[in-house]
Amino acid sequence: MRSQTKLVDMLTKIETGKIMEEKDFDKLITTTVKDVLKKYQISYNKEDAINMDDDLADRLFQGGLEVAERVGIYCKSTHRQITYTRDEILEGLKWAPDSVEYGRSLDKVTVHTRRPEDTTPVVNFCSPFGTPLDENIYSKVMESYAQSPYVDIIYGGCYHKIHGFAPKTHSPWEVLATWREIEDMKSATRRANRPGLGIGTDANSVSEIGTLTCTSYDGFAKNDVHLACFISELKTDYTQLMRVAHTIKSDAVLHGFYNAIYGGMAGGAEGLALISTAGEILLSVIYMTTTNSMSPAHPFFNSNTAPEMVWAISAAQQALNRNTHILTTVMTSPSGGPATECLLYECATMATATTVSGTSRIDGVRSAVGVELNHCSGLEAQFNAECARAATGMTRKTANELIKNFQKEYVPFLGTNPIGKPFTEVYNLDTLKPTEEWKGMYDKVKSNLTSMGMVFE
Amino acid sequence: MEQFIKELLVAVEEGDIEGAVKSALDAVEKSNVDPLDYFENCLAPAMNELGDQFSRMEIFLPDLMVAGEIADAIREELVKKLDSVQDSNKGKIVIGTISGDNHDIGKKMVATMLGVNGYEIIDLGTDVDPMDFINTAKKEKADIIAMSSLLSTSMPFISETIEYLVAMGLKDSVKVVVGGGPISADWAQEVGADGYGHDAKQAVDMVNALLS
Numbered sequence: 001m002r003s004q005t006k007l008v009d010m011l012t013k014i015e016t017g018k019i020m021e022e023k024d025f026d027k028l029i030t031t032t033v034k035d036v037l038k039k040y041q042i043s044y045n046k047e048d049a050i051n052m053d054d055d056l057a058d059r060l061f062q063g064g065l066e067v068a069e070r071v072g073i074y075c076k077s078t079h080r081q082i083t084y085t086r087d088e089i090l091e092g093l094k095w096a097p098d099s100v101e102y103g104r105s106l107d108k109v110t111v112h113t114r115r116p117e118d119t120t121p122v123v124n125f126c127s128p129f130g131t132p133l134d135e136n137i138y139s140k141v142m143e144s145y146a147q148s149p150y151v152d153i154i155y156g157g158c159y160h161k162i163h164g165f166a167p168k169t170h171s172p173w174e175v176l177a178t179w180r181e182i183e184d185m186k187s188a189t190r191r192a193n194r195p196g197l198g199i200g201t202d203a204n205s206v207s208e209i210g211t212l213t214c215t216s217y218d219g220f221a222k223n224d225v226h227l228a229c230f231i232s233e234l235k236t237d238y239t240q241l242m243r244v245a246h247t248i249k250s251d252a253v254l255h256g257f258y259n260a261i262y263g264g265m266a267g268g269a270e271g272l273a274l275i276s277t278a279g280e281i282l283l284s285v286i287y288m289t290t291t292n293s294m295s296p297a298h299p300f301f302n303s304n305t306a307p308e309m310v311w312a313i314s315a316a317q318q319a320l321n322r323n324t325h326i327l328t329t330v331m332t333s334p335s336g337g338p339a340t341e342c343l344l345y346e347c348a349t350m351a352t353a354t355t356v357s358g359t360s361r362i363d364g365v366r367s368a369v370g371v372e373l374n375h376c377s378g379l380e381a382q383f384n385a386e387c388a389r390a391a392t393g394m395t396r397k398t399a400n401e402l403i404k405n406f407q408k409e410y411v412p413f414l415g416t417n418p419i420g421k422p423f424t425e426v427y428n429l430d431t432l433k434p435t436e437e438w439k440g441m442y443d444k445v446k447s448n449l450t451s452m453g454m455v456f457e
Numbered sequence: 458m459e460q461f462i463k464e465l466l467v468a469v470e471e472g473d474i475e476g477a478v479k480s481a482l483d484a485v486e487k488s489n490v491d492p493l494d495y496f497e498n499c500l501a502p503a504m505n506e507l508g509d510q511f512s513r514m515e516i517f518l519p520d521l522m523v524a525g526e527i528a529d530a531i532r533e534e535l536v537k538k539l540d541s542v543q544d545s546n547k548g549k550i551v552i553g554t555i556s557g558d559n560h561d562i563g564k565k566m567v568a569t570m571l572g573v574n575g576y577e578i579i580d581l582g583t584d585v586d587p588m589d590f591i592n593t594a595k596k597e598k599a600d601i602i603a604m605s606s607l608l609s610t611s612m613p614f615i616s617e618t619i620e621y622l623v624a625m626g627l628k629d630s631v632k633v634v635v636g637g638g639p640i641s642a643d644w645a646q647e648v649g650a651d652g653y654g655h656d657a658k659q660a661v662d663m664v665n666a667l668l669s
Contacts, residue, residue, distance in 0.1 A: 076559065076583075132639065158609055168614065169558070174610065204610075206558075206611070207557065233562065261518075263517045264518045265562065300514075371639040
């Protein structure tokens with residue numbers, strides 16, 4: 001791919017950048033973010049649920065460029081700061097892809113660049129991201145996602161245990177887990193009669209070992225989604241860089257993600273928006289990614305649906321989608337779990353906020369913040385997709401008022417650990433249909449959203 | 458004392474370490490406040506207030522890190538004013554993110570909050586081998602080993618650390634506390650940890666209770 005010609009240049013910078021202590025890099029982030037926020041007059045407007053100000057979005061993009069140029073990223077393996085000039089950054093963004101195809105045959109889908117308030121439908125990358133699953137129900141859980149026609153691509157959860165053992169990072173158990181993932185994911189798509197459905201690779205691979213394993217003989221396909229990330233904040237290491245090098249040399253599709261921490265080195269909502277914008281720019285340029293995701297985390301709730309974070313994500317998405325053609329994505333990471341209304345209102349908020357802000361693809365749902373055993377189901381992923389479709393072409397003004405109402409329904413529950421129920425209690429394992437309780441809750445919330453003004457297909 | 462608390466909070470807001478130390482020294486030298494009284498009735502409540510503000514997300518990690526630096530600088534100066542050498546630290550904690558996990562910020566928030574609350578912190582960073590935790594705790598005579606994991610695939614290394622401590626006969630000499638997204642209180646108890654903190658604020662309360 002023409003955007004990926006700079007691999008050796010990037011790896012050279014990794015070995016020759018300025019030697020720096022990690023704590024000094026952290027301080028550089030804090031001081032630069034404060035300085036740039038002031039220079040570009042970027043501030044959080046808590047009266048709005050999402051950003052409504054195009055000029056602020058454009059200033060945020062310019063601020064993001066400046067942070068990207070002045071801070072760059074830090075490599076923990078070589079203890080070096082990696083910087084790019086403004087020209088190098090703009091050149092990298094210029095060659096970034098503006099579309100990508102996933103899947104095969106009748107299940108092929110294309111992700112396109114979108115702008116705020118775009119009428120092009122968002123693509124749905126559905127997964128319980130990180131949620132631990134019991135080995136004996138893994139494939140059925142994933143089938144519950146694949147069987148929904150609203151789902152465009154799927155990505156697995158994580159095995160709680162494999163052959164009775166925890167799949168420890170960088171161990172032979174990680175290899176076994178990723179091989180089992182291939183079997184379970186492919187059988188899930190076949191049973192759902194969607195053998196061509198695009199799949200995300202190596203959900204069970206924290207180290208490069210799993211990635212290399214599951215993309216070897218008879219593993220995942222080139223145009224399945226391969227992943228690499230920045231470590232918070234704005235850091236990388238050899239594990240991530242091996243993934244990037246392997247994916248690029250394999251001519252495969254690379255999805256980058258960077259999840260900044262709200263209240264962390266960049267501070268509050270405006271700092272989060274700024275560092276998320278800078279991070280996506282740097283992912284696109286340095287990792288030469290195909291798609292770029294942000295899903296910041298709250299330090300106390302672990303989710304990304306607190307009002308300050310929704311505003312920050314919307315502002316960063318608008319900054320990127322008004323000023324570049326890079327393919328942006330956002331993962332819905334709610335506090336609520338299956339069989340809670342909280343989860344559904346959080347999905348409605350995030351899907352609406354990101355769709356009207358120009359996101360190309362929505363990812364998730366990482367129910368109950370992806371840490372509770374078996375706490376996920378295909379129904380919330382379908383619901384997330386349905387809300388995104390309902391918000392396609394909507395104005396930000398309309399979305400802003402809707403989201404304020406959605407937030408009244410879930411914000412009071414964010415600190416209450418509303419994890420809901422596990423898959424085995426919200427789906428019938430024989431029919432793979434949601435239970436009456438869960439389906440009834442879904443119907444009720446959908447009806448409430450309709451009365452608030454959402455128009456579902 | 459209220460005036461000194463106010464001056465301290467302003468210094469934190471302005472990132473003014475020198476100003477904070479000067480205010481503390483003035484309290485002791487000019488206003489004849491006993492250094493121990495200053496620790497207990499000015500520094501501790503001010504830091505508690507900042508911790509509460511952080512838990513409400515009214516201030517953020519950089520502010521908390523400045524508060525930690527200020528608290529350390531004041532302690533260093535005021536200890537010199539004590540009649541006899543007394544250890545103003547509430548305990549020594551070896552902290553880090555366990556093997557296979559590079560998540561840093563959450564652990565840093567916990568370490569900073571503990572530091573602000575008077576504990577001596579030895580931060581081993583991320584992707585820390587179980588034996589590094591154990592050897593450092595032995596060498597430093599630490600009161601607590603605090604391990605974080607944001608990945609379910611790294612949690613087994615935490616239980617292994619506890620297994621090693623038991624096998625080496627060291628489990629009774631150091632408390633083990635754990636935290637991180639996928640970790641629950643039940644799991645912590647199951648693997649033999651002495652304490653679990655859901656977030657930075659809870660971690661401080663739990664450590665205070667363990668070492669009281």
